[in-house]
Amino acid sequence: MALIPVTRAIAIDEREIAESFTRASGPGGQHVNTTDSAVLLRFDVGGSPSLPEAVKMRLAVLAGQRLSKDGVLTLRADASRSQEMNRREVRERLIDLIREATIVPKKRRPTKPTRASQTRRVDAKKGRSQVKAGRGKVRFD
Numbered sequence: 001m002a003l004i005p006v007t008r009a010i011a012i013d014e015r016e017i018a019e020s021f022t023r024a025s026g027p028g029g030q031h032v033n034t035t036d037s038a039v040l041l042r043f044d045v046g047g048s049p050s051l052p053e054a055v056k057m058r059l060a061v062l063a064g065q066r067l068s069k070d071g072v073l074t075l076r077a078d079a080s081r082s083q084e085m086n087r088r089e090v091r092e093r094l095i096d097l098i099r100e101a102t103i104v105p106k107k108r109r110p111t112k113p114t115r116a117s118q119t120r121r122v123d124a125k126k127g128r129s130q131v132k133a134g135r136g137k138v139r140f141d
Contacts, residue, residue, distance in 0.1 A: 004091070018043075019041050021038065021039060022040060023035070046072075054104075058102075062100055
């Protein structure tokens, strides 16, 4: 059983990752037409025992369109002409995505504007109002 370390607390079992290989577009010339160098990685986010529930939820949001309705994350790599390099790249992208999902966003604490800033805001509005009022038609009585 080989574990892929993600963070100090999280490691994914290699058996949770399914890889398939297809022909790739891009660099390689005639070589591209004969070898299956593109890597399609599938990872079942919902069914993974390695990830805590909170991380699964944040990962689902981060994955967006790459996550299917049944909770399977699909990543594709075909930048390199080497299958091994594409495998390495797609796994690194998966690990980076999971690492990003482990970061708990800080909760926003709403603050009240100071009395001085409120006064400055109102004074600026009054000033703008006077400038615009001065642009009106001039009447001579």
